[in-house]
Amino acid sequence: MNHAAPGTLSTAELRRRLRQTGGRGRKLRGLLALLRPYRGKVALMFVALAAATAAALAPPPLAKLAIDDGIIPGDVATLNLVVVAFVISALVYWGATYAQTYLVGWVGQRALQDLRLRIFRHLQDQPVGFYERRQAGQLISRMTNDVQALDSLVTDSVVTLFQASLTLLGTIVILALLDAELALLTFLIFPVMAVASLAFRIASADAYARTRETIGAITAYLQESLSGIRIVRSFGQEPQHARRFRELNERHRAANLATVNLNAAYFPGVELLSALATGAILLYGGIQAIDGNVTIGVLVGFVAALNGFFDPIQQLSQLYTTYQSGMAALDKIFELLDEEPDLVDRPGAVDLPILRGEIEFRDVSFCYRAGDEAVWALRDVSLTVAPGQTVALVGATGAGKSTIAKLVARFYDPTRGAVLVDGHDLREVTQASLRTQMGVVPQEGFLFSGTIGDNIAFGRPDASGEEIRAAARAVGVHEFVAQLEQGYDTQVGERGTQLSAGQRQLVAFARALIADPRILILDEATSNVDLHTEGHIEDGLRRLLAGRTSIVIAHRLSTIRQAARIVVLEDGHVVEQGTHDELLAAEGAYWRLYQAWQESAAA
Ligand SMILES: Nc1ncnc2c1ncn2[C@@H]1O[C@H](COP(=O)(O)OP(=O)(O)O)[C@@H](O)[C@H]1O
Ligand SMILES: [Mg+2]
Structure with missing residues (x-):
């Protein structure tokens, strides 16, 4: 299915592109694909970013000029010129930063909006079986925590990466031009910083991964507890749930605190290192200045420019954690998007015409896959429901009644055999044309x-x-x-x-x-209706079923008796079929069920 708006990539296209490459590159490419529709704005953003960075680099060299060529020689005209240049650079910085911040936000939010929409539509495309295998909380976490992490990646990281790298490079050039000897001395500190940063990011990688896992666990647990609140309450299990939540919460805090400890050790450490380095430069450069080997302006400019050397190193290593959580999020999001819905319309699937409403099960066997385990829910079921007929399915819990209903609605495809409607194999028709003519009323009226x-x-x-x-x-x-x-x-x-x-x-x-709908399936849909109301709705039910092909799964005898035909299931097999009277006369499985009903009704 292609839901993509014009100009954006469809999920299928995105997936295809992703599959061409592997690993990190693959994911980054996925991210780039998200930005592709906005490439004009992205380009503008980079221009603004470059301008802002260049403007931010200007003050130290300007300070040098002001001191050496203006103040010391007493040349007011030059000083004025430098001040004008300074003001201009400040204005450029202001304008470019404004534009860049705005554009990053604009592009980032659009891309994330597209991504959320894509995830949502992808989730909607997933067959019902997909949801039976997954925690809703985890899926919600994809949309919230993971998209949030990606947000930081897209908006912060890209800017920091570009800006810090440019600043670092620009500063290296400026330092080298100001004074090559002092510059070389400064660069000696680089390996120390690099090693410290490397150690830090290795240590923090684990810690950050744990914070992400633990917040995911919290979201999932919260969702489950909230959905199950009635059961929690009725069994008085609030304390246990609170204890479990406290435990998860505790784990999340511990994981977060580990990152806090690392940050507390690393960032001030880097500050200290750069302060010491600045002190060393000041001492060495100061002696050089006293000796007249460098000018005051060079020394001032140099010290002012030093921050441009140390800060980016710090920012770049900080970036790594954002990058990591963003990548992990990207991983999970694309893993989800990679999940091919296994129930898609076949190429060339036809639209069902207006249905007469005949349903046929032709030697249908069906097996649920629960992990590695295979559960055979139906075996060799053959069954025909004539147009307009009401068929009741009866049988013990787990006999396979709901499975039959799910196959008719094509929530699953049969493992073997075929389900046909008006002679069309359901695998050959579009799901939309089937579902618009079919109604399913489940037990839980949502x-x-x-x-x-x-x-x-x-x-x-x-x-x-x-x-x-x-x-x-x-x-x-x-x-x-x-x-x-x-x-x-x-x-x-x-x-x-x-x-x-x-x-x-x-x-x-x-x-x-x-x-x-032409075809109606009621899966224990009357089980919550009390006897009084049931009598009340019997007419309504009759009106609902009239003229439609209906499969009714019911516990109530009164509902079952209305059916033109009753099909008895046992362990996934059809063991008996016929009218109420015929089946009673046969004294088989239905008759036994009937005895049990009567006993429970009498009790
Ligand atoms: N989503 C599922 N995953 C794995 N097994 C399932 C799933 N749904 C049902 N089953 C199994 O399939 C069998 C038939 O289930 P079902 O059709 O729901 O029975 P009924 O509606 O008659 O009570 C049961 O053994 C049940 O445990
Ligand atoms: Mg059922």
Whole structure:
């Protein structure tokens, strides 16, 4: 699928380019690809950066000129000229820094915006199975912590790298031109600094990696605890959860403190080293000046320029940590983007026409992969549902009912065999044309934040208020909504905390009804509806199922009895099929289930 806006690279294109090279180079190329659409602004940014750096280098040589050619000879005209040059360099620095800061921000934020959008769309393209294997918290961490780390990489590092390198080079030239002997003396300090920086960055690499891991763990744990808060509370496990969180938090603090210790040791150390070096230069240069070997102006200019030598070394080594966390983030983000959705439309996939609604399972076997383990959920299932027919799937927990539903919706492809709709193998058709004609109502009626009306109209946002009310009335939720102060405009939370599970399911029915799918799958969608309401919605359910091909997975006998056909599953096999009366007469698996139901109903 190509979602990319014109002028930006599509994910597939990005991935293809990435695959051509390996390792760091590959990732940097990925980063460059993100900046490509904005290359004009990037070029401007570098021009501004170069101008700002050059302007920042000007004061020490100007100070030398002012002293040696203006102040000491008493030449006011020259002094004026130098001051004018000084002011000009200050103005250039101001303007160029302004432009550079603005452009870096502009480009960086655009690139990150593109990246977040790409990650989001990539996540949306992933099949349902992808989410069954992953923690939501980890995915959220990709979007937050990792994009944040990349932000620092793009905005800080690029600027620092360029600016510090230029400053260092420029300063080396200036120092050498001011006085070659003093310059050589200064450069002696370079190996010491380089070794210290190297040791520092090796030591800090580990420490920073640990801070990233621990913050990732915190995000993931937080997400899980918040989603599971009801269970945490009902089992009174808050103290344990708090303890675990404290532990993770503690680990994050410890990891961070390790980096703080390293920084505390390194940066003042470098400062000290440069101060000592400056002292040495001052002493040696001062003696030279007293002896008349160098001018006062040279010495002043030299000492003033020294910062331009030491600071960049420090900045560049600091850069390394930003670079590392940025790279680690880039790693994780591209690892995610590299994950090819394994359920993509085939090249040449056709759009399904308006469906009659026949479903056929042809010798379908299905196996879930949980890590290295393979779980066979369906074995050699053959099944046909005629257009407009309602089929009920029954069987014990784990028998494979939900798996059948997922295969019809093509959340997965069968491992063996084929699922066909109106004779089209689902692998040969576009997912969009299938899903627009199919409705799935899961057990947990999920509500998005927004109004009840929005939630009903979810699959058809253009539905009118009248249509929304009609759908709600048909499934029997209208009376309830009408009682609410704000009716259909009532806001519901992320999971509709203000609605009961049963009410949420009714809203989900209305949502399915208004979308008017040809094929409808109800996966235990009535299990949260109480008996009273069930009687109430039986009509609604009948209206919902009428004229559509439906697969209904239900525990309720009343719902099952309505079905034209009942399919009994056991351990992934179809063991029986027929009408309620036929299956009872056969006294087989269904009959046994029926006995159990009656006993539990009697109890
Ligand atoms: N995402 C999954 N990963 C691995 N195994 C799964 C997954 N979903 C279901 N299973 C396994 O597949 C089998 C059938 O599950 P399912 O179709 O959900 O059964 P039912 O809906 O009848 O209770 C079970 O053994 C279950 O453990
Ligand atoms: Mg199930």
